[in-house]
Amino acid sequence: MLLLAMQTVKAIYPGTFDPLTNGHMDLIARGSKIVTELVVAILRNSDKGTPLFTVAERQEMIAEAIQGFPNVSVTTFDGLLVDFARAQGAKAVLRGIRAITDYEYEFPMAMMNRKLDPNLETLFMMPTEQYTYVSSRLIKGVFKLGGDVSELVPPLVMARMKAKGSARG
Numbered sequence: 001m002l003l004l005a006m007q008t009v010k011a012i013y014p015g016t017f018d019p020l021t022n023g024h025m026d027l028i029a030r031g032s033k034i035v036t037e038l039v040v041a042i043l044r045n046s047d048k049g050t051p052l053f054t055v056a057e058r059q060e061m062i063a064e065a066i067q068g069f070p071n072v073s074v075t076t077f078d079g080l081l082v083d084f085a086r087a088q089g090a091k092a093v094l095r096g097i098r099a100i101t102d103y104e105y106e107f108p109m110a111m112m113n114r115k116l117d118p119n120l121e122t123l124f125m126m127p128t129e130q131y132t133y134v135s136s137r138l139i140k141g142v143f144k145l146g147g148d149v150s151e152l153v154p155p156l157v158m159a160r161m162k163a164k165g166s167a168r169g
């Protein structure tokens, strides 16, 4: 008798997502095709300085943006990623690599996470070439100076950025 072992893989896609970019969406689309369940997890206690959007706003935007992906959900976390992943029953962490500089940032994080939890694997995926230069930091910087970033973020994010921009005057 032939026994087929079905592997289910739940993965966490962690990040700051301030804001969600088309690069993130590209990775969500790619990741959702290879894992059973993908949880986008927004870090609550980020030390990246004053955010553009609150964590709640980011969660709302991501929830809207992932509506077409039935196996993707969004939540928030703080503390260690490995603890959150274990509590979620996730076997893997998904991260995007755009350029060699990302590797330098990602490698020690992946190794530290492996040291903390040898059972948790980090999966790296590359976004489409079109978005290899796109980062939330660059998006915010260009937008603040009046640059057009509408092709680099989902339309719902663009609308919220414009609303925030005009609210601030």
Ligand code: PNS
Binding pocket: 014, 015, 016, 017, 043, 079, 080, 081, 082, 108, 109, 110, 112, 113
């Ligand atoms: O979008 P970012 O800022 O590159 O995401 C970084 C993130 C959230 C993946 C990373 O800072 C993280 O996992 N923070 C949680 C704290 C933690 O587990 N630190 C040890 C990993 S080296």
